[in-house]
Amino acid sequence: MDSSTNSKLKPVVDQEEAQEKPGRERGGWITLPFIAGSMLGLGLAVNGTTNNLLVYLLKEYNVESIDAAQIANVARGSLNLVPVAGAVLADSYLGSFPVILAGAVINLLAFVFFTLTAALPSLRPPHCTSSSTVGCQHGSPGQLAVLYAAILLLAIGTGGTRFNIATMGADQFASTHEQDTFFNWYFVFLYGSFIVGDTAIVYIQDGVSWAVGFGVCLAASTFSLVMLLLGARYYRMPVTKGSPYTDLARVVVAAVRKGSVQVDAHGGVRYNVGDGAFVTSGSDGAPSKTLRYVGSWLFPEQETFYLWIG
Template sequence: MADAGTESSPRSQPKPSDQEGQASGETKQGGWITLPFIAGSMVGLGLAINGTTSNLQIYLIKEYHVESIDAAQIANIVRGSLNFLPVAGAILSDSYLGCFPVILAGAAINVLSFVLFTLSAALPSLRPPHCPAPSAACQRGTAGQLAVLYAAVSLLAIGTGGTRFNVATMGADQFGGARDQDTFFNWYFVFLYASFLIGDTAIVYIQDGVSWALGFAVCLAATAFSLVLFLLGTRYYRMPAAKGSPYSELARVVVAAVRKAPVHVGALGPVWYYVGDNAVADSAGEGAPSKRLSFLNRAAMITTTDDPMDDASGGRRASGWRLCRVQQVEDLKSLLGVFPLWSSGIMLSVSIGVVIGMIILQALAMDRSLGPRFKIPAGSITVCSLVAFIAVTPVLDRAVFPLWRRITGMPPSPLQRVGLGHVVNIAGMVVAALVERRRLSVVRAHDGADAAAGWVTPMSVLWLLLPLGVVGIGEALHFPGNMAFYYLEFPKTLRSLATAMAPLLIAMGFYLSTVFVDVVRRVTAWLPGNVNHARLDNVYWTVAVAVTLNFGYFLICASRYKYQNQSTTVVM
């Protein structure tokens, strides 16, 4: 995880060391004194948010009597939002407000979210009457009750949007040297995954096994503690000002190229391009834009109506909506060039979203006893994927990749790691299908096909550790590999966007997995309300075929990709 953490720090700009700054009297903020405040607030938020989202599907089924497949769909939409909205939060802090106010607002919104969650569980008037066993006869939530619940969910997503990426960025901003930043990110991931583990186990157990109201109250206390702890460190924080949006420059390139679309290039004679700093380049000279996506080159092309000179003070001329620098054009080309490979990861994320949603339903219908007195909460079963991710990462880093280097003479490139992740993910879908086929055979053997939805298959839930473990190993390969690839290939001005590309894949995967499941429900009879009547094995086989075809698409994209970073090994 150290590598992934290091790669997530690009939004931090080099600064003088803390010691130098303090010696010169420039600043007394920043440094390791801020770690307890930042890391402590992150742990409180992480365990509350992750524990609640992991158990949301169960809460909808048991307390609001939502049909199981619909609950899985809703939970996946929420998971997608939790990975998508932080991208908006990162852009907002980078471009306009800075990290501190965005984190503060996000933490406060999370507190309000858990106030509503706690009230929904504690007040009988805010949820439907209790129903002993889920069935069609159970009363569904009223419009008012669902409005309170969905308001809590929406606030949770919005609050997470302000905190999830920005906490890491603000932590890195406290340090002036790359070594300290690297060490911070090592600790960041330790605390982050520790909070996820606590949330997926302790919080889920309290909510599902003891009391939903108590579980949400613990989350409320954790988020309130996080907010207070974060505020206590205010006087120690270094708070760099936002430097403006790099995304507007991309928009300027598109607008400038479109505005010059009617210009006939051949009629201009020699074509000159604006480089910046009082410099221009002809179409064949050094500094000219590349030939790929040549239409965009018009944005930097100098015409009679353009003024390529810098301002009178000698500073670089601000980019306009008609004339852009060559580097701005190349930055947009780099972004567009990565998109085919990025799109090849969408189906990978869809498969993970389908498995996470469906496997919780399987857990509800299986024997979750672990000893005579303890029953594994269904919402905690997905933590096995996280454990596999954490366990296999150091093995890959310390054993597998060094062995690869000794055999091939070079370490695996990011795209090679992503490709291996595709293969392991395919294996995970196959294992999921085989485990479900075995579960259904046990159902038929015990005449469970005609049983009620609450009937428990006499098969241990520990069987589900197999597909979850394989999927977690695949994530340990393709998730850090994707992040490393985007970080290497994106231009420096867009590296905040680069770190957001992999989470965007997760968001897209959860959103589209709901579409996939909805299509399956409409065109097949594989997903009735009773999971013991369902054919989840067919769903998993379909996903396995889809991700196999998608792997072929990935290979095509990888083989045709032209690296911007020439030191990156070309693969596939």
């Protein structure tokens, strides 16, 4: 290789090394306190609120029991469904940290709304002393709009944080052993936050006041956001590689567009049949015009199935 070729390749290599070097300097166990603190704050606030949402609707908004149960179920279902979209967005396009940061900010705004609904009497219907909600005044459209906005923001914010915190934490470690250890600690902190949320937060909301309870959730979500930002200088942030669904869609589109092409008109077609072996169209081993299972080969880490499509 001559010197001119070396001069052309050198900037590319240097650029790749420059991109990899910051990744090697970041990450590791120094990021665990920040990730764990962020996760603890969010888990405590979100779990404590969602588990007591039904009671809040019944006691403070005089919602019928059936309607309150439906609202609470929709809220819980959204908290489990929206994170799937958040995970796809983070893995394929934006990266974990930006999505988690946006989710933490939205969660903070949600708890601002919840705290306002509990602290300001104008945002709730008058308290009903009757044991039944029959005859009690229900929330006005404006009051319910603030409440539903808080629930919606909580679902969206949790969608950005719930699964992606685990992904970002695993990205901080290069070895599988360290990732396994991180996940052990991840579940310790996760379920620890659930226990505190289900007991302490619920007790404060029911036994002290809803305003204080939601205020504690607001403080916990603020702490979560602060911890997340404090650790930003230490996080390893891998570059996203795009969505695999985009490539799948391209394959389908190409297959449809070229479905009528007569490949034999351009000469024989070679088919890879596995183990580095090839066959040519027209021979005995070439794929037929039917779809059938032809076998499987076991590899050390996975099992690959080969289908012939003719």
